[in-house]
Amino acid sequence: MFSIKLGFKNLTRQKKRNIITAMVIAFAFFSYLFMDSMMNGMEEMSFENIKNLETGDIQIAYPDYWEEKEELPLENLIYLDQDVEESLENIGGLSEISPELRFSANLNNGIDELPVMGLGIDPEHYEEVFTTGEYLVDDSMFSLGENKAVIGEKMAQLMNLKINDYITLLVRTKEDTFNTIDVEIAGLLHTPHPMVNAGTVFVPLDIAQQALNVGNSISLIAVKVKPGYEENITETLNQNFRRKDSNLRAYSWREAAETVIALSTAKKAGIGVILSVVLLIGIVGIINNVVLSALERTEEIGMMKALGMREMEIVSVFMVEATGIGIIGSLVGCLLGAVGVGWLVKYGFDISYAGDMTSYGIPILNRLYGVWNLSAFGFLFVLGIMVALLSSITPALWAARKDPVKAIYHR
Amino acid sequence: MSLMELNKVKKSYQQGKIEVPALRGIDLTVEEGEFTIVFGPSGCGKTTLLNMLGCLDTPTEGEICLNGRKISDLSKKDLAMTRRYNIGFIFQNYNLIPVLTAYENVEFALRLISHSSEKQIKEKVLKMLEEVGLKGLETRRPNELSGGEQQRVAIARALVKEPKIVLADEPTANLDSKTGIGVIKIMVKMNQELGATSIFSTHDPQIMKYAKRLINLKDGMISTDERRGRGV
Numbered sequence: 316m317f318s319i320k321l322g323f324k325n326l327t328r329q330k331k332r333n334i335i336t337a338m339v340i341a342f343a344f345f346s347y348l349f350m351d352s353m354m355n356g357m358e359e360m361s362f363e364n365i366k367n368l369e370t371g372d373i374q375i376a377y378p379d380y381w382e383e384k385e386e387l388p389l390e391n392l393i394y395l396d397q398d399v400e401e402s403l404e405n406i407g408g409l410s411e412i413s414p415e416l417r418f419s420a421n422l423n424n425g426i427d428e429l430p431v432m433g434l435g436i437d438p439e440h441y442e443e444v445f446t447t448g449e450y451l452v453d454d455s456m457f458s459l460g461e462n463k464a465v466i467g468e469k470m471a472q473l474m475n476l477k478i479n480d481y482i483t484l485l486v487r488t489k490e491d492t493f494n495t496i497d498v499e500i501a502g503l504l505h506t507p508h509p510m511v512n513a514g515t516v517f518v519p520l521d522i523a524q525q526a527l528n529v530g531n532s533i534s535l536i537a538v539k540v541k542p543g544y545e546e547n548i549t550e551t552l553n554q555n556f557r558r559k560d561s562n563l564r565a566y567s568w569r570e571a572a573e574t575v576i577a578l579s580t581a582k583k584a585g586i587g588v589i590l591s592v593v594l595l596i597g598i599v600g601i602i603n604n605v606v607l608s609a610l611e612r613t614e615e616i617g618m619m620k621a622l623g624m625r626e627m628e629i630v631s632v633f634m635v636e637a638t639g640i641g642i643i644g645s646l647v648g649c650l651l652g653a654v655g656v657g658w659l660v661k662y663g664f665d666i667s668y669a670g671d672m673t674s675y676g677i678p679i680l681n682r683l684y685g686v687w688n689l690s691a692f693g694f695l696f697v698l699g700i701m702v703a704l705l706s707s708i709t710p711a712l713w714a715a716r717k718d719p720v721k722a723i724y725h726r
Numbered sequence: 727m728s729l730m731e732l733n734k735v736k737k738s739y740q741q742g743k744i745e746v747p748a749l750r751g752i753d754l755t756v757e758e759g760e761f762t763i764v765f766g767p768s769g770c771g772k773t774t775l776l777n778m779l780g781c782l783d784t785p786t787e788g789e790i791c792l793n794g795r796k797i798s799d800l801s802k803k804d805l806a807m808t809r810r811y812n813i814g815f816i817f818q819n820y821n822l823i824p825v826l827t828a829y830e831n832v833e834f835a836l837r838l839i840s841h842s843s844e845k846q847i848k849e850k851v852l853k854m855l856e857e858v859g860l861k862g863l864e865t866r867r868p869n870e871l872s873g874g875e876q877q878r879v880a881i882a883r884a885l886v887k888e889p890k891i892v893l894a895d896e897p898t899a900n901l902d903s904k905t906g907i908g909v910i911k912i913m914v915k916m917n918q919e920l921g922a923t924s925i926f927s928t929h930d931p932q933i934m935k936y937a938k939r940l941i942n943l944k945d946g947m948i949s950t951d952e953r954r955g956r957g958v
Binding site for chain 1: 773777780782783802803806807808809810811813815817819821823824825826833834835837838839883
């Protein structure tokens with residue numbers, strides 16, 4: 316017990332050095348927590364973009380189509396009949412559905428061509444499931460039956476297009492013959508989703524179905540559900556399809572966004588690297604502190620040994636001192652982190668001055684907001700103390716194993 | 727009754743490739759309750775001898791016995807335990823812990839050996855500080871005490887655990903002569919009251935007159951060993 320008391324009292328020696336070491340740890344922890352909040356915020360915004368602008372909460376498609384969906388095939392399409400509609404009725408928590416026909420096309424402005432994804436939609440339903448309409452920066456969405464299109468502002472700039480210009484979409488029909496869709500640009504979009512901005516052409520569903528010669532078929536159905544119902548409804552839909560002997564399957568947005576989630580996991584590995592650097596800073600700081608303390612207190616260590624203190628008792632004095640620094644550093648780091656993250660969550664910071672971040676794949680238009688990750692605070696606090704404790708063992712042992720005679724007489 | 731016995735104790739240190747002998751064969755018997763002073767010129771082996779007697783160091787040759795138990799072959803851990811329960815040290819530089827008060831510095835030594843109650847520990851520490859004339863200065867830290875007062879704290883720390891033997895390596899070297907004599911008088915008094923065997927090393931002839939036994943070391947060997955009836 317006295318060793319613990321002495322260890323804590325020793326914290327008042329070399330105050331400046333101890334404070335600097337604790338502050339280095341605190342700053343490293345603050346940086347990590349801030350970065351973690353920012354990355355998680357970006358991830359959350361990225362997932363929201365996927366749900367709100369690309370997939371909806373759930374997508375319904377045939378498994379064969381799903382496997383090939385990146386190729387935008389016109390095979391294995393859903394024929395919208397009574398059975399399908401019945402399967403989607405009376406499901407608690409299901410808000411809206413939006414049929415989509417996805418196809419590959421070449422956009423031609425009369426001079427240049429650009430490969431794009433064509434997206435046939437029913438605007439009335441589409442806007443109930445997706446928030447794309449909120450990002451219309453110029454003019455408006457089309458209605459069914461109109462030979463009009465909506466494209467991203469980025470694409471318009473690239474192809475030198477503006478509102479009311481005409482474009483031609485070169486497509487291949489289901490029978491693999493060439494066809495064209497001639498449409499007038501009705502609106503321009505500027506969304507936080509890079510693919511929507513630069514790679515998608517929205518056209519009325521009926522116009523697309525007619526040009527592609529697919530009848531009343533669609534590629535998939537996007538579904539919006541009440542928050543928290545996603546898993547339950549996916550399961551309910553799949554049960555309904557099985558009951559009706561339908562091959563259709565419901566996929567949660569996570570299954571559609573596997574690549575993004577994998578990237579997000581990779582980003583988290585990046586955070587792990589930052590964490591390692593943070594811990595390394597802590598370890599180096601603590602080891603440096605204990606070694607310097609031991610060198611300064613050589614005679615004192617000799618005296619302790621002369622009094623009959625065992626090595627482990629001397630080690631514990633240094634370990635308690637190092638742990639004290641760890642506790643102070645971790646606590647201050649977490650407090651600073653809480654202030655920083657609180658600010659990031661409430662106010663965010665404006666990144667629009669750096670230009671259009673969506674061009675770099677960052678799913679943010681104006682302000683980047685953080686998210687609270689309380690487990691990171693708890694984890695880091697405990698880890699900081701453990702690291703301080705463990706990293707002090709070796710230098711403390713080195714100090715405690717000094718020959719008592721050499722230590723007392725500082726030889 | 728003999729407390730410590732040294733038989734043909736030799737100690738040499740390696741300095742690079744050269745072996746430097748510090749003790750060249752010491753035969754010494756220390757009786758219980760003796761107040762012994764070891765003197766001699768610098769480099770004669772006083773500190774090495776005290777380190778051997780204090781179980782801080784082990785001889786290159788020969789054997790040392792404490793209370794009939796051979797200690798020269800003990801492990802580091804056993805030597806530490808022997809020091810903890812049997813030996814009190816007083817150093818030239820006091821070696822007090824600067825972040826602890828006078829009371830806590832003395833308490834520290836007692837806590838290592840004592841499982842007494844808080845009350846008993848407190849009584850014992852306060853009594854010891856009073857004995858060495860530090861009543862009222864218990865809460866002061868070493869930097870708030872004079873050199874003489876610091877050395878008295880060190881004496882209290884060495885004696886509070888009632889060791890069998892108290893070793894002091896030039897305890898008055900950093901003190902003026904008046905303060906030094908004051909410190910020695912306290913140690914003589916404690917020797918008489920507690921009966922702890924005391925062995926000092928010193929250069930100071932003023933101090934030697936307090937010894938009951940005077941050992942003169944020369945070139946790592948005992949040159950004279952004079953027992954007096956009683957010190958001053």
